[in-house]
Amino acid sequence: MELQPEIYLLGASGHGKVIIEIMERMGQVPAGIFDDDPSRRELLGYAVSGRFDPAKISRAATLIIAIGNNHIRKKIAGRMTLPFTTVVHPSACVSSRATIGPGTAVMAGSTVNSEVMIGAHCIINTNASVDHDCVIDDYVHISPNVALAGNVTVAEGAHIGIGACVIQGVTIGRWATIGAGAAVIRDVPDYAVVVGNPARIIKYNSEI
């Protein structure tokens, strides 16, 4: 397996633990971990170095934002000039015809099928299934055990909640939220929060 350049994590949370364990399975360890919260001193035995400081990292560095909140990933990504890396758990089944953007993490047991396009800084979480020809825009989180049928489009920043399913051809709008366990059978507008089976709008997220 080809080794990537040094990877530095931004964020020392529970999500960061999962990212670290993917890296370990890829044969790597984090070169460093940064977190704005000074009370976070270590993560899984690796030292946490406080606020991000470019002076503390090597020139060959790449970054990954290990933070689950889609808005925060976008905010941090916009401030960084270093390249971002992609991490894919070895047990994930990713089509050779799929594309995955920088800063995206693909977790254990997930499936990404033929000609799927996944943008930057996304999370394809544990055991999620993203079927053929889906298009996933930047900063999206596909939670554990989500099933996206073929030709689903998920626009920027949307969060698909744990265990939700989306039938073929549906479009999920920008910064929308799909509740845990929802069954989505129609397009979801930008910023909408939908729950249930069939999924219905209960409110709208605020535009940040």
Ligand SMILES: CC(=O)SCCNC(=O)CCNC(=O)[C@H](O)C(C)(C)COP(=O)(O)OP(=O)(O)OC[C@H]1O[C@@H](n2cnc3c(N)ncnc32)[C@H](O)[C@@H]1OP(=O)(O)O
């Ligand atoms: C590894 C990881 O941990 S990844 C993280 C995975 N986490 C998730 O997927 C979380 C998904 N989040 C949810 O499902 C949330 O419940 C949300 C975002 C849909 C709604 O959260 P909130 O905005 O806090 O809404 P709130 O809890 O006040 O619920 C509003 C109403 O919707 C109902 N509701 C909320 N979520 C759901 C749901 N998933 N399915 C059905 N009904 C729901 C509530 O019962 C409530 O109904 P009521 O007004 O009749 O009492």
